[in-house]
Amino acid sequence: MNSKKPSALVVFSGGQDSTTCLYWARERFERVVALSFTYGQKHIDEVRLAEQLAREAGVEWHCIDLPFVGSLSSGCSLTDTSLTIEAEKPADAPPSTFVPGRNMFFLSIAAVFARERGIHDLVTGVGQTDFSGYPDCRDAFIKSLNVTLNLAMDDEFRIHTPLMWLDKAETWALADELGIYPIIRYRTLTCYNGIVGDGCGQCPACQLRRRGLEKYLAAKGMKDAKKQMQS
Numbered sequence: 001m002n003s004k005k006p007s008a009l010v011v012f013s014g015g016q017d018s019t020t021c022l023y024w025a026r027e028r029f030e031r032v033v034a035l036s037f038t039y040g041q042k043h044i045d046e047v048r049l050a051e052q053l054a055r056e057a058g059v060e061w062h063c064i065d066l067p068f069v070g071s072l073s074s075g076c077s078l079t080d081t082s083l084t085i086e087a088e089k090p091a092d093a094p095p096s097t098f099v100p101g102r103n104m105f106f107l108s109i110a111a112v113f114a115r116e117r118g119i120h121d122l123v124t125g126v127g128q129t130d131f132s133g134y135p136d137c138r139d140a141f142i143k144s145l146n147v148t149l150n151l152a153m154d155d156e157f158r159i160h161t162p163l164m165w166l167d168k169a170e171t172w173a174l175a176d177e178l179g180i181y182p183i184i185r186y187r188t189l190t191c192y193n194g195i196v197g198d199g200c201g202q203c204p205a206c207q208l209r210r211r212g213l214e215k216y217l218a219a220k221g222m223k224d225a226k227k228q229m230q231s
């Protein structure tokens, strides 16, 4: 018996988190659609990479251009080429990589796009465990937006956040369970400086990714060693 649900749309950037979510969705839904956005980000190549990864995963891919999202606010180092990215996030403000409203715009547009195609399950890779300072990655925001979308369109959307309560090490573990460790490790783009795989190693995204990877590999090494001792 096939227990898969009919269809889902994944908000997809080609990074570690959303790629893990893409394969998570593929295990649970018959039809998966990946939706990427351009919003004036510096590293526009990430969209080409997202397209490639989606095609290799055998899912339908679409891209919507939202240039205004990046231009509405100033001071974001992901969209403003004159700014560099700080290594540490400031204690009392969101980091310079915060794009105000980004997830709200993306998920709202994704819902309308999905609804047109008879899809009501939306998947996003946001999480609040390794809280990066982005308010729109938090569970309260996602739940609130889910209610708002249902009211806005008199419909029943379900926003899935498989990574909400996982830390980066657990996200690596999930990728391994899904059989996509090499894809996530070597093909995805998380680095704010636009370097695929292990990235630049310096930016906050690379540091978070690497710390999680080291923690995961250490735990896995211990498990494997124990198994060997028992056999």
Ligand code: ZN
Binding pocket: 190, 191, 192, 193, 194, 199, 200, 201, 202, 203, 204, 205, 206
């Ligand atoms: Zn980096």
